[in-house]
Amino acid sequence: MGKLQDKVAVITGGVSGIGAATARLFVSEGAKVVLVDLNEEKGQAVEAELKALNAEALFVQADITNEEQVQHVFSQTVSTFGRVDIVFNNAGIGVTKPTEEITYAEWRKTVGVDLDGVFLVAHSALKEFLKNGSGVLVNTASMYGWVGAPGNAAYNAAKGGVINLTRSLGLEYADRNIRVNALCPGFIDTPIIPAEIKNDLSSITPMKRLGKAEEMAKAVLFMASDDSSFMTGNTLTVDGGFTAQ
Ligand SMILES: NC(=O)c1ccc[n+]([C@@H]2O[C@H](COP(=O)([O-])OP(=O)(O)OC[C@H]3O[C@@H](n4cnc5c(N)ncnc54)[C@H](O)[C@@H]3O)[C@@H](O)[C@H]2O)c1
Known part of the structure; x- marks a missing residue:
């Protein structure tokens, strides 16, 4: 029996990086997964890859900043798999620019995906969890929600918001069998990190390397399973020692 046997897990940003690695680990632990992302090409590819392993997987193209599309993700999940047990609220984007140069539209877009989108997914997830009388929500924040970084004002603000949103929701639903926690990754080798800065980010990480998406997936599995009951x-910070400095 896998740690997530027959659980239904919705994973946003589930077709790339941390989300895709988590989808692979979740199906290996017996879960049925719904991959949610803007990227249709990668979505079809990861869905096909998981189905080839005899896993139950469904890709739903959606923008997490669009309330109707998020609601559609959950109604499609319930109509396909019957319920929602776990939501990995993980899709995100970054913008790195001197703050005086960032446009208000860039600020809004970053906060829109990284905080408002996380809220919209949590909002629909909680409704399903309340119907079931149980549920687990794992939000992806960042170590950059704990510490500031020059040129990352919008991202820092949004991810800090996700950490306190997680505390707030954790408390609000603690006595209703619904758990809410957040993953705070350090620098992880995924497409969100531009290739030309990977060496610099490795050198400022105490472990002198980037983390792997698979290492994040193991932390998500811990938070999504009864191991963290x-x-x-x-929050669980997985950052090669960065925030211990
Ligand atoms: N890689 C890192 O170093 C790092 C560090 C800290 C936090 N994070 C966070 O981890 C999460 C996953 O990032 P990743 O590193 O796997 O990057 P990634 O770029 O590989 O994956 C992010 C996915 O989110 C999707 N996405 C973006 N906006 C979306 C939207 N509006 N609606 C639906 N899907 C959308 C993208 O298409 C992409 O597939 C993000 O929240 C990111 O901020 C990453």
């Missing part, structure tokens, strides 16, 4: 409103 007494944990809510909390």
Whole structure:
């Protein structure tokens, strides 16, 4: 029996990087997964890859900043798999620019995906969890929600918001069998990190390397499974020592 046997998991940003690695690990632990992303080409590819392993997987193209599309993700999940047990609220984007040069539209877009989108997915997830009388929500924040970084004002603000949103939701639903926690990754080798800065980011990480998406997936599995059954409103920082400095 896998740690997520027959659980239904919705994974946003599920076709790339941390989300795709988590989808692979979740199906290996017996879960049925719904991959949610803007990127249709990667979505079809990851869905096909998982189905080739005899896993139950469904790609739903959606923009997490669009309320109707998010609601559609959950109604399609329920009509396909019957329920929602786990939501990995993970899709995100970054913008790195001196703050005086960032446009208001760029600020809004970043906060729109990284905070508003996380809220919209949580909002629909909680409704399903309340119907079931149980559920687990894992939000992807960042170590950049704990510490500031020059040129990352919008991202820092949004990810800090996700950490406190996680505390707030953890408390609000703690006595209703719904757990809410957040993953705070350090620098992880995924397409969100431009190739030309990977060496610099490795050198400023105490472990002198980038993390792997598969290493994040193991932390997500811990938070999504009963292994973390007494944990809510909390964060797990997986950053090669960066925030210990
Ligand atoms: N890689 C890192 O170093 C790092 C560090 C800290 C936090 N994170 C966070 O981890 C999460 C996953 O990032 P990743 O590193 O796997 O990057 P990634 O770019 O590989 O994956 C992010 C996915 O989110 C999708 N996405 C973006 N906007 C969307 C939207 N509006 N609606 C639906 N899907 C959307 C993208 O298409 C992409 O597939 C993000 O929230 C990111 O901020 C990453």
